[in-house]
Every structure is written in C-alpha cells, then in structure tokens.
Amino acid sequence: MSARPATRSAAPMDATTLAAHSARVMRWKPWELVVWALVWAAPFAAPQHAALINEIAILALFAVSLDLILGYAGIVSLGHAAFFGVGAYAAALLAKHLNPDPLLGLAFGAAVGAALGALTSPMIVRGSDLTRLMVTMGVALVLLELANKFDSLTGGADGLQGVVMGPVLGLFEFDLAARTASVYSLAVLFLAFVVLRRLVHTPFGMSLKALRDNRLRVAAIGLSVQGRLAVVYTLAAGLAGAAGALLAQTTGFASLDVLEFHRSADVMLALVIGGAGWLWGGLIGAIAFKLMHDLISAVTPQYWTFWIGLILVLLMLVGRERLFSPRRWFKRGGGA
Amino acid sequence: MTDIVLQTHHLVRRFGGLVATQDVSLSVERGARHALIGPNGAGKTTLINQLTGVLAPSEGRIELAGQDITALPAHRRVALGLVRTFQINQLWPTLTPLQSLALAVSSRLGASRRWWQALGADAAVARECEALLRQFRLEDHAERATAELPYGKRRLLEIALAVALRPQVLLLDEPAAGVPAGERQDILDTIAALPADVAVLLIEHDMDLVFSFARRMTVLVNGAVLTEGTPEQIAADPQVRAVYLGESLTGTRHEAPAATTLAGAAHG
Numbered sequence: 001m002s003a004r005p006a007t008r009s010a011a012p013m014d015a016t017t018l019a020a021h022s023a024r025v026m027r028w029k030p031w032e033l034v035v036w037a038l039v040w041a042a043p044f045a046a047p048q049h050a051a052l053i054n055e056i057a058i059l060a061l062f063a064v065s066l067d068l069i070l071g072y073a074g075i076v077s078l079g080h081a082a083f084f085g086v087g088a089y090a091a092a093l094l095a096k097h098l099n100p101d102p103l104l105g106l107a108f109g110a111a112v113g114a115a116l117g118a119l120t121s122p123m124i125v126r127g128s129d130l131t132r133l134m135v136t137m138g139v140a141l142v143l144l145e146l147a148n149k150f151d152s153l154t155g156g157a158d159g160l161q162g163v164v165m166g167p168v169l170g171l172f173e174f175d176l177a178a179r180t181a182s183v184y185s186l187a188v189l190f191l192a193f194v195v196l197r198r199l200v201h202t203p204f205g206m207s208l209k210a211l212r213d214n215r216l217r218v219a220a221i222g223l224s225v226q227g228r229l230a231v232v233y234t235l236a237a238g239l240a241g242a243a244g245a246l247l248a249q250t251t252g253f254a255s256l257d258v259l260e261f262h263r264s265a266d267v268m269l270a271l272v273i274g275g276a277g278w279l280w281g282g283l284i285g286a287i288a289f290k291l292m293h294d295l296i297s298a299v300t301p302q303y304w305t306f307w308i309g310l311i312l313v314l315l316m317l318v319g320r321e322r323l324f325s326p327r328r329w330f331k332r333g334g335g336a
Numbered sequence: 337m338t339d340i341v342l343q344t345h346h347l348v349r350r351f352g353g354l355v356a357t358q359d360v361s362l363s364v365e366r367g368a369r370h371a372l373i374g375p376n377g378a379g380k381t382t383l384i385n386q387l388t389g390v391l392a393p394s395e396g397r398i399e400l401a402g403q404d405i406t407a408l409p410a411h412r413r414v415a416l417g418l419v420r421t422f423q424i425n426q427l428w429p430t431l432t433p434l435q436s437l438a439l440a441v442s443s444r445l446g447a448s449r450r451w452w453q454a455l456g457a458d459a460a461v462a463r464e465c466e467a468l469l470r471q472f473r474l475e476d477h478a479e480r481a482t483a484e485l486p487y488g489k490r491r492l493l494e495i496a497l498a499v500a501l502r503p504q505v506l507l508l509d510e511p512a513a514g515v516p517a518g519e520r521q522d523i524l525d526t527i528a529a530l531p532a533d534v535a536v537l538l539i540e541h542d543m544d545l546v547f548s549f550a551r552r553m554t555v556l557v558n559g560a561v562l563t564e565g566t567p568e569q570i571a572a573d574p575q576v577r578a579v580y581l582g583e584s585l586t587g588t589r590h591e592a593p594a595a596t597t598l599a600g601a602a603h604g
Contacts, residue, residue, distance in 0.1 A: 018438060018456035019456065021456065022455055023454070023457075201454045202453060202455055203455045205455075206455045207439060209431060210428045210439055213427075214428050216422070217422075217426040217427060219410045220420060220497075221439065221440045221443045222412075222443050222444065222501060224411045
C-alpha cells in the first residue's frame with residue numbers, strides 16, 4: 001500500500017502504466033476511510049440523533065442515485081422522486097399485504113423503481129435538457145396524482161397506514177428511537193456506495209462520463225447511446241426506489257409526500273451542494289443539507305428557505321469548486 | 337485489386353425539394369487511399385452522414401464488406417468496422433487521452449460492459465493503449481484532461497480514437513482542419529502511417545494533402561459524382577479544372593507542388 005507508483009507526471013509510458021493507473025483510482029484514499037469511520041460511528045456515538053441519521057442516510061442514497069444520472073451521465077431530472085415514491089409505496093404495500101421482511105421489501109422497492117426507470121428511459125434519450133427537466137417532472141406529477149386517485153391502494157391523502165415491519169435479518173426489531181433504522185439505512189447506503197465507487201471506474205462507468213462529455217463520440221466508438229442511457233437510468237431508478245423503500249420501512253408509513261415535487265428538488269439541492277459528478281457529492285450534500293436544515297430551522301423556523309436559497313445562489317455564482325470541493329483544494333481531477 | 341469493402345448503390349438524399357445527394361455510386365477498395373473532393377456545398381458532408389448512419393438515404397443502398405448496412409444505426413456500423421473522425425473534434429474533455437483510448441479499445445473488444453474491473457485493468461487493453469499513445473505521440477499527455485491538450489494533440493487523439501477501433505474503412509473528415517503549421521507535420525505523418533489494409537476515405541479541402549495522399553479520387557459536384565480517377569487523371573481533367581480546381585488553383589503556381597508531390601507519392 002505504501003509504494004504509490006509515481007505515474008502522474010510525464011514519465012515515459014510502460015506497459016504497466018494503465019494497470020497502475022486503474023489500481024490507483026480503485027484504491028480507497030485515507031480520508032475516505034476516515035469519513036466512513038466517522039459516519040459509522042455516528043449512530044453509536046449519538047443514538048439520540050438516530051432518526052436524523054436515518055434521514056440523512058436515505059437522502060444520501062437518493063442523492064447518490066441522482067448523481068449517477070446527473071453528475072455522471074449528464075441527464076438532468078426534476079422528477080427523481082417518481083422512483084423514490086414508487087419504491088416507498090411498493091415496500092410499504094408488500095409489508096402490509098404480503099410479507100413484512102425488510103430486505104425483501106427493499107429488493108422489491110428497488111425492483112419496482114428500476115422497472116419504472118426502464119419503462120420511462122426512452123423518454124429521456126432525445127431532446128434538450130429542458131425537455132428532460134419537463135418530462136421527468138411530468139412523470140413524477142402524473143404518478144403523484146395517480147397515487148392520490150387510487151386511494152383504495154395507496155390510502156390517498158391520508159397515506160398508507162399500518163405498515164408493520166419484521167425484524168431486519170430476523171434479528172433486529174425496528175425501535176421507536178430509530179436506532180435499528182439508522183444502522184439499517186446506513187448499511188444499505190454503504191453497500192451501494194462501495195459497489196458504485198467501483199462501478200464508476202470501470203469501462204461502464206467511464207462510458208457514462210463519456211456520455212456526459214460528448215454523445216456523438218460515444219456512438220462513434222461503437223457504443224449505443226440509447227442503450228447506455230437506458231441502463232444507467234434504470235440503475236439510478238432502482239437505487240432511488242431502494243431509498244424510498246428505506247423511508248417507508250423505517251417510518252412504517254408511506255404518503256403522497258414521497259412523490260411530491262419538493263423531494264425531487266431537495267435531492268437535487270443536496271447533490272448540488274455536495275457536488276455532482278463524484279460519488280461523495282451525494283453523501284456530503286445530504287449531510288450538509290440535513291444539518292443545515294436542522295440548525296437553521298432551530299434558530300429561525302420560518303426562514304429556512306431564505307437561507308437555503310441564499311446558499312444556493314452563492315454556490316452557483318462563486319462556484320462550488322472554490323467553496324467546498326476538497327479535491328480542488330489539492331489538485332485537479334482525481335477524486336473518487 | 338477488386339476487393340470492394342465499402343460500396344454505395346445509387347444513393348439519393350433529398351431535403352424537401354433540394355437533392356443533396358444525386359445517384360451516388362461509390363466503391364472503395366480494401367486498403368484504398370481514396371479522396372472525396374468537391375467545392376463547398378457539393379454534398380460531401382451529407383454523403384458522409386449517410387455512410388456513417390447519421391442520416392438515412394432517401395433511396396439506394398450502402399454495403400460494407402458485402403453486408404447491407406443501409407438500415408443499421410451508427411454504432412452498429414462502427415462495430416462492423418466503418419469508423420469516422422470528425423471535422424470538428426468530438427472528444428471527451430474531462431477524460432484523459434489514456435481513458436479515452438481505453439474506452440475505445442474496450443468497446444472494440446466487447447469489454448466496455450464490464451462493471452467490476454477497472455477500465456484498463458485488462459492487460460490486452462492496457463498494451464494496446466500504450467502502443468496507440470506511442471504511435472500518435474501522445475505519451476507525454478496521456479494523463480492530462482483532454483481539454484487541456486494543445487489543439488494539434490487533440491487532433492491526433494481524434495484520429496487515434498478511430499484507429500483504436502481497428503476499422504476496415506476509415507473516414508477522415510478534414511483531418512488537418514485548423515491545425516497550426518507547426519503541428520501539421522505530425523498529422524500528415526500519422527495519416528501517411530495508417531495501416532495499409534485499412535481503406536481510407538479522405539474528405540479534404542487542402543489540395544496538397546489530397547494529392548500527396550490519395551491514389552484514387554472522386555469529385556463530387558452538386559450532390560453527384562462528376563468524375564473519378566487517379567490523381568493524374570483528375571488533375572488533367574478539364575471538367576474538374578473548370579468546376580472545381582479552377583476556383584482554388586490559379587494557373588501554374590499551384591500546379592507545380594501538386595505535380596511534385598504526386599511524383600513523391602508514386603515513389604513511396
């Protein structure tokens with residue numbers, strides 16, 4: 001681990017450079033391990049904040065899923081809540097009517113989210129960014145109204161009551177203080193993060209960045225632009241569905257709120273704050289967004305949106321790179 | 337030498353009332369050094385877009401190595417070996433040349449769907465990328481973001497990405513366009529050193545480059561093939577001189593370099 005190959009510079013190429021390069025990007029950097037250790041310590045060190053930690057973990061998973069399509073593949077979406085919402089309802093309905101096992105419900109929520117993603121992906125392939133913003137937002141609005149209309153299934157405006165989850169792995173009961181919930185959500189987030197962190201450095205992950213950079217050339221090297229977009233959109237939708245499932249399971253409740261526009265907007269805000277285009281952005285953004293929300297609301301309950309708006313304007317005008325992104329403090333490029 | 341690798345049959349493309357491609361039947365032999373020339377508005381770009389699958393022809397067929405590819409989408413044609421470069425660089429600015437090449441090579445080898453192994457962890461991909469970087473003199477820039485490369489180097493990467501796909505037919509769309517004089521020779525050398533078995537179809541305005549490179553030429557005027565032949569035949573053709581060369585080559589001053597480079601090409 002100590003012998004870092006010095007291949008950054010213009011050293012003469014040799015047959016191992018690319019292999020060394022790929023090994024280097026795959027390796028976890030020390031700060032990443034430290035941050036994850038701190039994140040993992042949180043629910044144990046501060047169990048009184050377990051509910052907040054649970055919310056952060058869920059938002060982080062949701063934001064990471066948005067990052068996959070927005071930050072990596074360059075698909076703008078203002079309707080990511082569509083997948084979050086169907087995942088939440090799917091998990092809640094499964095638990096209520098068929099099987100209360102959390103992992104089964106999680107898988108089901110992710111699968112339903114992914115299925116909706118696959119179904120709607122042809123709509124985001126063509127057109128401009130504005131088209132995509134409107135189409136994604138439209139899909140979420142349609143689903144919201146459908147959930148409202150079919151109240152015999154969803155509970156409509158009252159929400160889906162009486163969702164009782166079984167214990168995680170048959171061992172850990174969900175408790176009122178959300179201690180189990182926070183660790184459960186954190187574990188799912190961690191697993192997704194580890195897999196995605198690898199994924200983004202593979203040829204598949206690199207082809208997503210290539211899509212963002214220049215689709216014309218992606219087709220010109222023989223890759224199907226439509227095919228890739230469909231795959232990444234489905235994958236992201238599945239992750240969003242999993243995040244929604246986590247929320248429904250850990251709160252024992254699903255309501256129209258999971259499909260509301262503000263969810264799509266919040267997750268984009270969180271991602272923008274943390275930085276799109278690197279996986280840590282979703283995580284850091286979710287933490288920052290939720291903590292800011294909690295702190296600012298505690299001081300001035302009415303003016304939370306004023307402050308978040310101001311921060312957003314600053315971020316966009318001054319540039320997140322200059323304000324927050326750690327990778328820019330040290331060097332260009334690289335990062336996770 | 338009757339091994340035709342790319343062929344069009346009576347290709348027609350209309351835009352409303354305008355006929356941009358008129359009954360074009362073109363044959364490119366394996367290993368050809370074929371130039372497609374014509375004045376502005378002759379329909380070169382429209383023809384290229386049909387060959388590569390950006391535009392569908394209104395009528396006619398396109399065959400690649402005997403296979404009808406008229407209805408195939410662009411990326412499938414690439415997989416079959418019909419590869420192009422762009423007149424205006426189409427690169428990935430945030431990726432490094434090494435990553436870009438690795439992606440292209442992975443795509444060709446069918447490794448691009450891998451989602452667990454790092455890009456370039458495959459030894460075969462890595463070896464090929466190193467070779468391409470050397471061949472295109474990009475070793476010193478391998479790990480910089482493409483956006484930061486000098487223009488000439490980006491132009492080389494544009495061609496390298498195409499060569500990485502091991503094409504049967506390579507369409508070079510004005511490869512030297514916009515390259516400053518100092519970096520031009522790199523491009524010319526690179527084009528001259530392209531593998532002999534690759535059929536190259538060159539679209540170019542630069543007559544020095546065309547005459548030094550092409551062994552066969554097709555002249556396109558108003559969407560139709562005016563004539564086709566060896567560079568000597570084209571240079572001597574009064575029709576061509578009238579409609580095309582007359583515009584850019586004024587009298588004897590420009591004839592001389594063309595003739596000398598022709599002689600050079602004949603020796604090489």
